[in-house]
Amino acid sequence: MVGSKGRGSNMRRLIEAGRAEEFPGRVECVLAPTPDSPAVQSAREMGIPTTILSPKSADYPSELARVLDGVDLVCLAGFMSLFPAEVLDQHPGRVLNIHPALLPKFGGKGMYGMHVHQAVLAAGERESGCTVHLVTPIYDEGRILVQLSCPIEPEDSPEALAARVLRLEHQAYPLAIRLRLDELAHEQPSSDEA
Numbered sequence: 001m002v003g004s005k006g007r008g009s010n011m012r013r014l015i016e017a018g019r020a021e022e023f024p025g026r027v028e029c030v031l032a033p034t035p036d037s038p039a040v041q042s043a044r045e046m047g048i049p050t051t052i053l054s055p056k057s058a059d060y061p062s063e064l065a066r067v068l069d070g071v072d073l074v075c076l077a078g079f080m081s082l083f084p085a086e087v088l089d090q091h092p093g094r095v096l097n098i099h100p101a102l103l104p105k106f107g108g109k110g111m112y113g114m115h116v117h118q119a120v121l122a123a124g125e126r127e128s129g130c131t132v133h134l135v136t137p138i139y140d141e142g143r144i145l146v147q148l149s150c151p152i153e154p155e156d157s158p159e160a161l162a163a164r165v166l167r168l169e170h171q172a173y174p175l176a177i178r179l180r181l182d183e184l185a186h187e188q189p190s191s192d193e194a
């Protein structure tokens with residue numbers, strides 16, 4: 001699990017989901033770039049080990065690889081930079097990301113946070129939603145695992161739309177994890193899909 005500087009609401013949702021007996025995974029650790037993020041604070045309050053790794057540090061990829069060694073899935077939520085390709089190679093088909101729009105629309109570099117919802121409204125879309133997808137070396141590409149959509153109301157502000165989409169995100173991420181773990185359990189060991 002990789003957290004972020006952000007609110008950590010998806011992270012909290014996944015920690016909670018993992019505590020349900022019938023859920024097939026659990027959050028083992030939370031990574032974040034700075035110790036003072038709400039995500040880190042929440043993880044600590046919920047009793048989950050945290051690791052702070054700055055993407056600016058020279059040994060970031062090797063440290064990230066070391067910390068993630070042995071985990072089954074890496075779930076990005078509010079991860080603002082490109083996930084290092086060499087670490088991706090060590091976890092083929094096992095790094096997931098959540099995006100607050102219906103990819104492939106409104107994705108790519110610069111499409112994050114409120115920029116996404118502003119662009120969706122500016123384009124006159126009738127619906128939006130969220131996407132959980134496998135991570136590749138290109139921003140917001142990779143096979144889509146789960147998409148949930150919601151209508152856009154004529155009076156929506158970016159903030160109102162963001163709040164509606166975030167509620168969907170909290171449903172979509174646990175669904176995608178279930179799906180991906182189930183797929184992995186049935187894949188050949190040599191599969192390196194992304």
Ligand code: GRF
Binds near residue numbers: 004008011077098166
């Ligand atoms: C979410 O909107 C997610 O789609 C995007 O970053 C945001 C993270 O929110 N990638 P939170 O920190 O999980 O509340």
